[in-house]
Amino acid sequence: MSLKLAIYGYDTDIGKLVLETIDEQNFELDDLFPLTPLSGEYDAVSVRGQNYFVQAVDEFDFSKADVALFLSTKDESERLVLKAKEKGCVVVDNSHLFSGDKNTCTIVPQINDYDVKKAIENKLVIPALAPSVELILALSVLHDEFGVDKANATALESVSEFGQLGTQTLAHESTLLLNGMASDHQGFKAQLAFNLHSHIGEVLDTNFTDHESTIISETQRVLGKFTRGLNVTSVLVPVFYGHTMVVNVELEQAATLSEVQKAFADSEYTELCENDRLLSPVEDAINQRKVLVSRVRQTEGSKKSFSFELMMDNSRFGEAISLVEIIKLIAKNN
Incomplete structure (x- = not known):
């Protein structure tokens, strides 16, 4: 299983993590084409001990690659x-340009890997948003065991959801404020450092944001619609990496607390943590390859109502590893 891979955005935070993941997994590549928006850049990228020279994206012939990853x-x-597709490339686009588009194949590799054949046919696939991946992996456990009738999730998302712009702005503002200087939002509507934002994205007529609507749409596309619906509220918090969620669910079938805990403990996607264990993104989530589940509680007087907290490394696990797994699926099925 090997292929020729073009990566536009190899030097972004996610691009670096993608290359690290390819190294870690010993993913065999026939060739790698790191692409840059700049012409005349004389640089090289080392992957698995081999150097690959950087090329200008506007001068690159996409027919040389099997897959083009856009970061x-x-x-x-x-x-x-479109240019890459016309040259025969299967495009994996992580720009969120096609997020929520019902005609574009959205893949969470652990759950709907079978959709990769449709993606290859259409020559375009997008990964689900990192908070969507976190919610889908956790809810899939309960959905398979008991069925999910309804779910409400509050997502406390780190600034890395916005890539380097988010992390660099938070670091820059923190430095300025700690030195008694005014902050600089750099494109955000309000200060990031020592602050939180009540929503992420543009508020729609439904009073959900476009970001929240995408998470809802992606979750329902992968898992199917819940009978009584899914609601998501996203809040931006001043954390560099790691997304946290508080989730409330109504199951279709009655279950005991121990049965729900066992479902999470037995799943390959989740790790059940002790209820009295204090979790934090810095100490526990970063570099974790599973969704951490904690504080699983049953609503008093109900046999179907439960709540729990989730934590996940959104950048490495939610994005970079998902992207590499999608590329591997394409290589296997193409």
Whole structure:
């Protein structure tokens, strides 16, 4: 299983994690084409002990690659995705340009890997958003065992959801404020450091944001619609990496607390943590390859109502590893 891979955005935070993951997994590549928006850049990227020279994206012939991974902005994806597809590339686009598009294949590799054949046919696939992955992996455990009738989730998302812009802005603002200087939002509507934002994205007529609506849409596309619905509220918190969620569910079948805990403990996607264990993204989530589940509680007087907390490394596990797994699925099925 090998392929020729072009990566536009190899030097972004996620791009670096993708290359690290390829190294860690000893993923065999026939060739790698690191792409840059700059012309005349004389640099190379080392993967698995081999150097690959950087090329300008506007000068690159996409027919040389089997898969093109776009870790760029929406504007760049809009400009280049069709060009890559016309040259025969299967495009994996992480710009969120196509998020929520019902005609574009969305894959969470652990759950709906079978959709990769449709993605190859259409030559376009997108990974689910990191908070969608976190919610889907956790809810799939309960959905398979008991059925989920209804779910409400509050997502406390770290600034790395916005990539380098988020992490660099939080670091920059923190430095300024600690030195008694005014903060600089750098494109955000309010200060990031020592602050939180009540929502992420643009508020729609439904009073959900476009970001929340995408999480809801992706979760329902992968798991199916819940009879009594799914609601998501996303809040931006001043944390560099690691997403936390508080989830309330109504199951279709009655269950005991121990049965729900056992389902999480037995799943390959989740790790059940002790209820009295204090979890934090810095100490526990970063570099973790599972969704951490804690504080599982049953609503008093109900046999179907439960709540719990989730924590996940959104950048490495939710994005980079998911992207590499999607690329591997394409290589296996193409």
